[in-house]
Amino acid sequence: MSSTEGMVGVSVVAVRPDRGAVGSTATGWFALSEVRWAAGALVLFLGGLAGWLSGAPAWLWWTFYLGCYAAGGWRPGLDGVRALRGRSLDVDLLMVLAAVGAAAIGQVTDGALLIVIFATSGALEALATARTEASVRGLLELAPETAVRLGPDGEEERVAAADLGVGDVMLVRPGARLGADGTVLAGASEVDQASVTGESVPAEKAPGDRVFAGTLNGTGALRVRVDRAAGESVLARIGALVGEAIRTKAATQLFIEKVERRYSIGMVAATLALFAVPLLFGAALRELLLRAMTFMIVASPCAVVLATMPPLLAAIANAGRNGVLVKSAVVMERLGATDRVAFDKTGTLTTGTPELVTVRPLPGSGLTERELLALAASVERPSEHPLARAVVRAARHAGVRLADAEGFVARPGVGVVARVDGRLVGAGAPAEPPSARVEVDVPANRPTVGLSMEGQVRDVRERGQTVVVVRRDGRPVGVLGLADQPRAGAASAVAALTRLTGAQPALLTGDHAGVAARLAERLGIADVRSGLLPEDKVAAVRELQAGGRRVTVVGDGVNDAPALAVADVGVAMGGAGADLTLSAADAVVVRDELASIPAVIALSRRARRVVIANLVVAATFIAGLVCWDLLGTLPLPLGVAGHEGSTVLVGLNGLRLLRQSAWHRAGREA
Incomplete structure (x- = not known):
């Protein structure tokens, strides 16, 4: 049987070179039609076999057998003729001709059995195609009309x-x-x-x-x-990305198809030689014809061609169901070759949303931490600034009562001012210029009680936090520190990627060194490159690629798009990812879950192992059956069963990656 090159999709095409293009809405009907014709061929074969064994009139069981030939062979025969018109050699046509040749020399039962096995294999292949496509198309059908x-x-x-x-x-x-x-x-x-x-x-x-x-x-x-x-929508993008995946073949598949074209010509030439040469030396015609037809069938590379795409496309469909959209079979294949990962910081390893982490009343303010938080949140409540929202969110989480802010005024780049409980309260950036910032390593247990405002501001900044100074009636009363927090599971994802690739991920960020270093320390990343512009990130990726390393870059912002484009694989965080980044990326993590990245890499590696196993199985069957036919006497029906069985076997082996357990297993391997 010819290969199934496309197997899943939404408004996409399941492509079979031997049977044209099957639209996604028609694939299920096509599979059902194949099953019906195969079932009809089997029933007719059994009728002919029963008539032959019971001694019924020859015309009766011949009629059954001819019906079997027609039911199981008309579609591949027709498609084979069309392929010949296009100057393409179709293996399906050769199979049908082998069955007809068997009937011509009196082996009508063997030929009919060949047709039945051949048609059954085609039906199973079509059902596998429909199943793979349905696994993704089912998502789209969830959207209401x-x-x-x-x-x-x-x-x-x-x-x-x-x-x-x-x-x-x-x-x-x-x-x-x-x-x-x-x-x-x-x-x-x-x-x-x-x-x-x-x-x-x-x-x-x-x-x-x-x-x-x-x-x-x-x-x-x-x-x-x-x-x-x-x-x-996310669902529509799943459809578009899977459709693109189907139309793009992996490098392994392209190589196999290139070899297959030459192999098929060589196989036909070898078949003719196997028949003609012994015939010139007086060998029996009937025996030679059977041997040549059997050789042509068992030497067909159907299983080899089918070994590659089903595992990769099944892995794409499975990853899509679990929130990772892989754009092509090429990308799925490359993911498994990753041996170094580079992360952006903000919005990728971190949530991209600031959180309040430090609350420090100043000496002489007379305020507790809770009172300072209430004061700051009350004046910040009318503001839409992300830092203000973080302060208010922290106060509400702590159950602090907020007072009304009257006469609220926001000054961009400076802060906010309002009257709270009759007193003028402000919250904003410290007065000193940015040049006053000093970045040094600060011990986590460094004492801070009793520090002046300048000392508190310097200390909070040195810890990689954004500083907000709270003032009451023009006098500083407290210092707040806000920081972008690591995503849940970031540290475990970094550890998993280190195990998978054998190298620690790198951190590429435009943020300043102090903030980047503290995040890297928390996550276990040693290679930190900070203060990078977009072009600097591109240079860093190319440096990581030096020496033949395959680098996967993960990012979410517009400034990450160039780095994602030059990486071997670019992965975008889909939740807050910019449109340009999503377009430049080769894969998209829809739910922003970092654990999905090592999982999809592990799934890709498993798909590659399945491809290798399929190629070994297919080659072993072909070599064994060919040797049997050349060195011994391989019955035609047994040769057909072995050839078609290996084709179905590698197809079904690849489809195992559709199961949810395959994703869970990949997650455990990561």
Whole structure:
């Protein structure tokens, strides 16, 4: 059987060189049709065999056998003729001709059995193709066809989900699926995101949280602002990326196909020689014809061609279900060759959202830490600045009561001022210029009690934190320190990648050295390169690639796009990733889970091992059957069974990577 080059997709094509292009919506029908024709061929074969064994009239069992030939051989025969018109040699046609040749020399039962086994193999292959495609297309079918859009006055309008535009507000009732990616504006609920992110437990959603199309709302009603049109949702991007993956062949596959074209010509020439040369020396025609036909069948490279793409495409589909979109089979193959990883810092190894980590009242202020936090959060509450939101969030988490801020004024680059409980309160940057900053190593247990404001500011900065000074009636009363925190699981992901690649990941960041060094120390990264501009990151990646290393770069910002483009594999964090970065990347981590990166690398390596195992199995079957036919007497039906069986075996072996257990196993290996 010819190879199945494309096996999964959404609005994509499952490509079979021997049978044309099968649209994704037609693949299931195609598989069902193949099964029906194979079943019909089997029934007719059994009827002919029963008639032959029972001594029925020859015309009766011949009729059954001819029906079997027609049912199982018409499609590959027709496609083979079309291939000949295009000056292409089709192995399927050779198989049909071998069956007809067997019938011509009186081996009609053997020929019919060949057709049955051949048709059954094709049906199994088509079912495997449909199964792989359905594993991804099922995600798209989760997206609802309609959604409830709210008008300016709150009126409800049911519209097609495809008609939702960016900025529209949709109402998502309990138990309904979301029609588009967006941000929650009002309401609270739990949303089952397993279909997109793989989370086993529904995620709590409140105003400000992101939600995805196709996910299932829980018990609460949500008002969601649409952030992406239907064609740009995560689910749609899965379809587009998998479609691109199918149309792009891995280097191993391209090499095999190049060899296959020459091999097929050589195989036909060897078959003709195996028949003609002994015939010139007086060998029996019937025996030679059977041996030549058997050789042509068992020497066919079908299993070798099918050994490569199914494992890689199954791995792509599995990774997509678990929140990693790999854009092509080439990328999936390259991921497994990674021997060095480089990370961006902000938004990649860290959350990209500042958090309050230090609260220090100044000597003489008369304030406790809790009172200082309440004062700062009260004046910051009306502000939309990320640092202000972090202070307010920390106060609410601590259960601190906030007072009203009157006469609020925000001064960009300086800070905010308002009256709180009748006193003028301000919060903002320290007065001294940035040149006063000193970056030195500071012991974590260094005493800070009793330090002046300047000393506190210097100490907090030296710890890699952003400083906010709180003033009351013009007098400093406290210092706050805010820092971007590492993502959950960042340290374990770094450790897993170190085990997988045999080298510690590198940290490439535009941040200053003190902040980068402290994060690297927490995560176990020794190679730190800070203060980098985009072009500096490109140079750093090329330096890492020196000596033949295969480098995977992980980033999320626009400034990471050039580095992702020059890396062997570029991986973008999809949650907050810029459009340019997502476009430049070869793979996208949809749910921003760093643990997915070592897992997908381990899955890629497993896919490569499966490819190698398939090639070994296919080559062993071909070599064994060819030697048997040349050195002994290999029955035609047994040769067909061995050849087709090996083809189905390598196909099904590759499809094992579709199972969820394959992803879990890859995670454990990482």
